[in-house]
Amino acid sequence: MTTLLEIENLKTQFFISSGTVMAVDGVSYTVEEGETVAVVGESGCGKSVTALSILRLIPWPPGKIVDGRIIFDGRDLLALEEEQMREVRGRDIGMIFQEPMTSLNPVLSIGLQLTETMTTHMDITQGQAHARAIELLGMVGISEPERRLAQYPHHLSGGMRQRVMIAMALSCEPKLIIADEPTTALDVTIQAQILELMKNLTRELGVAMIIITHNLGVVARYADRVNVMYAGRIIEQASARDIYHNPKHPYTLALLKSIPRMDQARQAKLDPVDGQPPDLSKLDGGCAFRPRCRFAVDRCATEFPPLEQVGEGHFSACWVKDTLDPSLKEAS
Amino acid sequence: MTGAVESTVRDDSAFRGTHSDEVLIDVKDLKMYFPVTEGAMITRVVAEVKAVDGVSFFIRRGETLGLVGESGCGKTTTGRCIIQLEQATSGQIMFDGKDLTKLSQNELVGARQKIQIIFQDPFSSLNPRMTINDIIGEPMKVHGIIPDQAKREARVRELLSVCGLNPRFASRYPHEMSGGQRQRVGIARALAMNPEFIICDEAVSALDVSIQAQVINLLEDLRDEFGLTYLFISHDLSVVRHICHRVAVMYLGHMVELAECDELYDNPMHPYTRALLEAVPIPDPDIENDREHKTVKGEIPSPINPPSGCVFHPRCALAVDGCSKQVPEFREVKPGHWVACTEV
Numbered sequence: 001m002t003t004l005l006e007i008e009n010l011k012t013q014f015f016i017s018s019g020t021v022m023a024v025d026g027v028s029y030t031v032e033e034g035e036t037v038a039v040v041g042e043s044g045c046g047k048s049v050t051a052l053s054i055l056r057l058i059p060w061p062p063g064k065i066v067d068g069r070i071i072f073d074g075r076d077l078l079a080l081e082e083e084q085m086r087e088v089r090g091r092d093i094g095m096i097f098q099e100p101m102t103s104l105n106p107v108l109s110i111g112l113q114l115t116e117t118m119t120t121h122m123d124i125t126q127g128q129a130h131a132r133a134i135e136l137l138g139m140v141g142i143s144e145p146e147r148r149l150a151q152y153p154h155h156l157s158g159g160m161r162q163r164v165m166i167a168m169a170l171s172c173e174p175k176l177i178i179a180d181e182p183t184t185a186l187d188v189t190i191q192a193q194i195l196e197l198m199k200n201l202t203r204e205l206g207v208a209m210i211i212i213t214h215n216l217g218v219v220a221r222y223a224d225r226v227n228v229m230y231a232g233r234i235i236e237q238a239s240a241r242d243i244y245h246n247p248k249h250p251y252t253l254a255l256l257k258s259i260p261r262m263d264q265a266r267q268a269k270l271d272p273v274d275g276q277p278p279d280l281s282k283l284d285g286g287c288a289f290r291p292r293c294r295f296a297v298d299r300c301a302t303e304f305p306p307l308e309q310v311g312e313g314h315f316s317a318c319w320v321k322d323t324l325d326p327s328l329k330e331a332s
Numbered sequence: 333m334t335g336a337v338e339s340t341v342r343d344d345s346a347f348r349g350t351h352s353d354e355v356l357i358d359v360k361d362l363k364m365y366f367p368v369t370e371g372a373m374i375t376r377v378v379a380e381v382k383a384v385d386g387v388s389f390f391i392r393r394g395e396t397l398g399l400v401g402e403s404g405c406g407k408t409t410t411g412r413c414i415i416q417l418e419q420a421t422s423g424q425i426m427f428d429g430k431d432l433t434k435l436s437q438n439e440l441v442g443a444r445q446k447i448q449i450i451f452q453d454p455f456s457s458l459n460p461r462m463t464i465n466d467i468i469g470e471p472m473k474v475h476g477i478i479p480d481q482a483k484r485e486a487r488v489r490e491l492l493s494v495c496g497l498n499p500r501f502a503s504r505y506p507h508e509m510s511g512g513q514r515q516r517v518g519i520a521r522a523l524a525m526n527p528e529f530i531i532c533d534e535a536v537s538a539l540d541v542s543i544q545a546q547v548i549n550l551l552e553d554l555r556d557e558f559g560l561t562y563l564f565i566s567h568d569l570s571v572v573r574h575i576c577h578r579v580a581v582m583y584l585g586h587m588v589e590l591a592e593c594d595e596l597y598d599n600p601m602h603p604y605t606r607a608l609l610e611a612v613p614i615p616d617p618d619i620e621n622d623r624e625h626k627t628v629k630g631e632i633p634s635p636i637n638p639p640s641g642c643v644f645h646p647r648c649a650l651a652v653d654g655c656s657k658q659v660p661e662f663r664e665v666k667p668g669h670w671v672a673c674t675e676v
Contacts, residue, residue: 042540042541042542042543043511043540157631157632159631160631187402187403187567187632188402188567188569188608188611188612189402189607189608189611189627189628190402190631190632191611192610192611192613192625192627192628193627193628195613196625196627214540214541215613216541216615217612217613217614217615218613219615220613220614220615220616220617220619220620221613221614221617221620221625240617241617241618244615244616244617244618245616245618254542255541255542256615258541258542258544258545259541259544259545259570259615260545260548260570260571260573260574261570261614261615262569262570262573262597262609262612262614263614263616266573266574266594267574269549269552270545270548270549270574271545272542272543272544272545272546272548272549273542273543273545273546274546276510276513276543277510277540277542292542
């Protein structure tokens with residue numbers, strides 16, 4: 001497998017009146033061709049900002065990519081001219097956002113929105129684009145595709161709109177799709193349909209995918225590799241199996257412990273992560289998870305732990321990662 | 333059985349407190365139809381949205397009943413009808429022996445103190461221009477529970493600490509707090525009236541994973557401490573399984589299944605309940621790899637023009653000819669296990 005995307009030491013900051021928010025603070029990860037990589041974390045951990053940084057969609061002011069390299073298919077995206085970047089967006093990298101209502105233009109027909117991308121990026125006629133749009137809608141499971149092309153977003157349900165978004169993302173045969181919370185706004189049964197569709201299509205077409213989510217169940221079902229983010233940094237990186245069966249960071253461990261699971265006997269009490277996530281404009285030099293961590297030692301307050309290898313393809317940023325005993329996780 | 337979900341039969345009372353056999357809330361054949369109107373000046377009713385269409389259930393004192401379903405199934409409307417935020421089209425809502433739908437405005441004020449609601453969105457359900465002290469204190473002032481201001485402020489501080497917040501938060505405004513902290517304020521406000529019954533409408537859905545567990549634990553602690561009865565409305569089946577004694581499943585305005593919590597999750601009978609449970613991904617890649625991912629076909633139909641007969645029949649794998657003609661009876665197939673399906 002060859003590496004399709006390589007993010008190196010990405011730093012994105014927001015300069016606001018109350019200080020500098022380190023939204024993404026030195027993130028590095030790779031995506032191989034055809035692979036599905038998940039980025040997991042809670043609100044404000046920087047998972048969406050990382051994705052927007054890849055596409056260079058960070059609004060300035062107040063946001064800015066201050067450091068790092070993003071090598072996509074042999075080119076550094078951060079060094080491209082805006083004109084070249086526009087060719088990458090939508091053609092080489094497709095996007096699916098959380099809210100299908102706001103990411104489609106309400107005053108343009110579905111057909112126009114689908115064909116516009118294709119006629120812009122590909123060397124095809126309007127007629128060919130129209131035919132391909134029908135084919136794409138059929139592929140994402142929309143019935144009567146020809147009639148749908150004339151309809152507007154408000155004619156469609158949330159699930160249908162998300163299918164249109166997927167069709168749009170796939171329309172120019174991208175190498176990578178970035179899906180930011182693609183099913184969070186959808187109902188459970190529709191979420192299952194959409195995720196199944198995305199999984200099958202990316203496999204069939206060999207498209208790589210970055211799936212950004214807070215739902216650990218969705219990650220388990222669909223991702224090959226997982227990056228767990230906390231306060232702007234990746235704190236653990238591993239295969240999906242290792243993340244769930246052999247977590248090496250206290251935050252990952254605590255997250256997995258805090259969710260009620262349908263496949264296990266019910267517990268008397270949940271075991272929550274204590275405290276609140278930190279304010280990203282007031283981070284000190286230490287580990288950001290330290291105040292909520294049950295394993296914290298003195299060193300955690302002064303030095304930020306680097307992301308270091310703990311096993312094959314498994315990395316953790318924690319000073320006590322080697323002695324982390326999952327059985328201790330019961331103690332509070 | 334659904335996929336890899338293992339059987340988990342065990343004694344319920346040991347885990348989440350006991351509840352009495354006394355029925356506190358008894359809802360009978362509740363219907364809530366919203367008119368769909370046309371025309372700007374002279375409006376006329378052109379259709380009806382059957383948000384809740386003949387729902388019956390009861391909740392015992394000290395019990396938590398889960399109400400699950402997808403958007404538009406009528407679970408929130410059911411909750412709003414109980415607390416009389418909506419005037420039900422027909423049906424009976426007996427609370428502590430009195431029919432809430434028949435009370436006068438004055439009598440309702442008294443009854444409402446005993447019924448409180450916690451909303452989903454901790455951002456829009458707190459007034460941004462009021463301090464936390466005023467938000468929690470106002471209902472006590474309006475209802476004359478604690479007329480004295482100093483005593484009321486002391487009570488607010490007490491409620492804050494009961495809900496796991498620092499009493500100093502009383503002087504703050506909602507925007508100074510995180511989502512989890514705001515939801516705790518919402519809970520403290522509900523508790524201010526010394527209620528017997530609390531409707532939790534997606535009370536933890538907007539919270540982050542690590543904060544969600546904190547608030548769930550708080551709700552459970554409060555239930556045990558004050559003997560509260562909850563109607564726990566949620567779309568999250570894992571959370572409902574954790575917190576509830578019994579669970580009801582709604583689809584398109586109808587109740588399709590109701591059973592004891594473990595019975596429902598271990599032995600779901602209605603095809604819709606099964607589909608819902610199968611759709612929930614389990615946070616373990618090994619289990620997910622082995623699981624067969626069947627997805628229920630189609631979308632949820634519009635409640636303005638619901639399907640004939642059983643409302644689930646167009647999406648149902650078990651549907652037979654009769655399903656499109658006859659509305660299935662909500663029947664008790666086992667003691668305490670009710671299902672609205674002719675094919676199980």
